[in-house]
Amino acid sequence: MKALQLQTRKQPSTDQTLKFDLDNKPIGELVKLSILRDLCNLNWQIGFNDGKVEVFPPETYDKEVIKDAMSIKRNEILTVNNQWIGKNLKLARENLADGKYVLKSEKIKPKIEVCKTAKQFRLFRMFRYYWSSPYSEYVGRRIKLIIRDHGLKNKPVIGIAALGSPIIHIPERDERIGWNKEIRTRNLIYTMDAYVVGALPPYNYLLGGKLVSYILASNEVRSIYKRKYRDQVTLIYKRKANDLVGMFTTSLYGKSSQYNRIKYDGRLLYQPFGSTKGYGTLHLTEFTVEKMKELLVSKGIGLDYKFGDGPSWRMRLIRTVGDLLGFDANFLLKHSFRRNIYYVPLAENSIEFLNGIERKPIYYNWPMKNLTNYWHERWFENRKKNLRVVHNVLQFKARNFEI
Secondary structure, rough: OOOOOEOOOOOOOOOOOOOOOOOOOOOHHHHHHHHHHHOOOOOOEEEEEOOOOEEEOOOOOOOHHHHHHHHHHHHHHHHHHHHHHHHHHHHHHOOOHHHHHHHHHHOEEEEEOOOOOOHHHHHHHHHHOOOOOOOOOOOOOOOEEEEEOOOOOOOEEEEEEEOOOOOOOOOHHHHHOOOHHHHHHHOOOOOOOOEEEEEEOHHHHHHHHHHHHHHOOOOOHHHHHHHOOOOOOOOOOOOEEOOOOOEEEEEEOOOOOOOOOOOOHHHHHHOEEEOOOOOOOOOOHHHHHHHHHHHHHHHEEEOOOOOOOHHHHHHHHHHHHHHHOOOHHHHHOOOOOOOEEEEOOOOHHHHHHHOOOOOOOEOOOOHHHHHHHHHHHHHHHHHHOHHHHHHHHHHHOOOOOOO
């Protein structure tokens, strides 16, 4: 099996172990040791060959390994933002509901709130920190949504969602759509990535994540997108880019329980599109990435950040550092976590439209009210009959909410 080789000044000990002492190391050495530490946390195997440290990736990552890695990255981010979180915890608690009131409510009545004010963005950010996956931000087009329950007096938050400019090139996605580079460049603008989709307590116990997933497929979300980008024109092709015909999202832990079996009107809303090959940077901690940046600065190497780069900028960072330090960065990037891809077609002919075969999308008519009613009948009513779920809902009190 091919290995990643990293030449370090540290000599292997007689028991063939490597200790990760990161204090007082030259920046180049620090980057290498930090990479090794990250990979060891992911169960990569370490060996020594001719003065070089060799690390071998596991055949696959199991769910617990991925969760542990995400926990490390999440804790890094929470530590950096701890003071800000403390200042905004009261705001978060004021916008949640005690579980007993949700169970007493006759019906959950979701309403979409588009983030526009500083307070809305603060609330969104607070709730995004709640989940086990680390907070990351998209660049380019972005729409952040807060979903509130107007069935209760204080209109508590059910969940949050965010749409962002799609990643430019995902081979598995592009193959399923039928895109070559030219067609993708022309029509990617008509899609978005749903990079945040989820519910807050106590609604998360009641499959509120599925409700938020349904809402993203609604006419109302398409209208929000159209209003926001109605005056924007693409730079290259000089076309209006306010038609949203499809969305992509991914699941990090294999088959997604949230997106699984989400149907409406006999159609599968979240269609599985296979999985990525595992190229990415999620397996490297923020500490390692920051030290890579410091290394390039120390060498006077600039790495321009272009608007819309997003994850691709991190990949360029790692490749540049790999060239500088003499290790195979492409091999390192290849062995990140595989993600399951889902596609949400918003038009009957979305694939044909995205391939330039048809010129006008024929949209599905999916009002949020209808989608919500279906969710109530298909998911919510059965969930309320589960005694364990009811117990968890009743236990939740907004004043005890913590990140």
